[in-house]
Amino acid sequence: MTNSLPQEPGQPSQGWVFSAGEWTKMEDPVMNQPEDESDVEELIKSAGYRSWTQAGSALAVPLTLAVWARAEEPSFLFDLDGVDHSEWFYAATLPDALVLLNQLAPTLQALTITEQVAQADPKSMSVLGDVLDKLHGRRRDVGGRLISD
Known part of the structure; x- marks a missing residue:
């Protein structure tokens, strides 16, 4: 992590x-x-910190949050x-943390979807498989087998 x-x-x-609702500077409790x-x-x-929640995995998405x-x-x-840089910051209380999570929610949602698509197996996820086939220009026959062009 960097600051x-x-x-x-x-x-x-x-x-x-x-x-x-305000950003201020303080002595960093981790680095000091x-x-x-x-x-x-x-x-x-x-x-004194313990893991609370995490979104994204480092190998599947370009941004993760812990x-x-x-x-x-x-x-x-x-x-x-x-990918090449990280930042950390603090929230004073639970309400402050929830405000930040709410602000980060659209980004985290997009990352979660990206991660799911990256790990999707079209054979076991028909709707997602159909989307992936369309994105990649693939066609399937009635039995679900790929049609080669």
């Missing part, structure tokens, strides 16, 4: 937090821990991973 906020040398790392840990997932866990949760504020850590 796009510029960091001043010798100063604590900053992170974005969404709270009550006393532990000298290179494994980011271990840093996240040692800051959300981590803990009891103290900021209660939610969002990690958006792209």
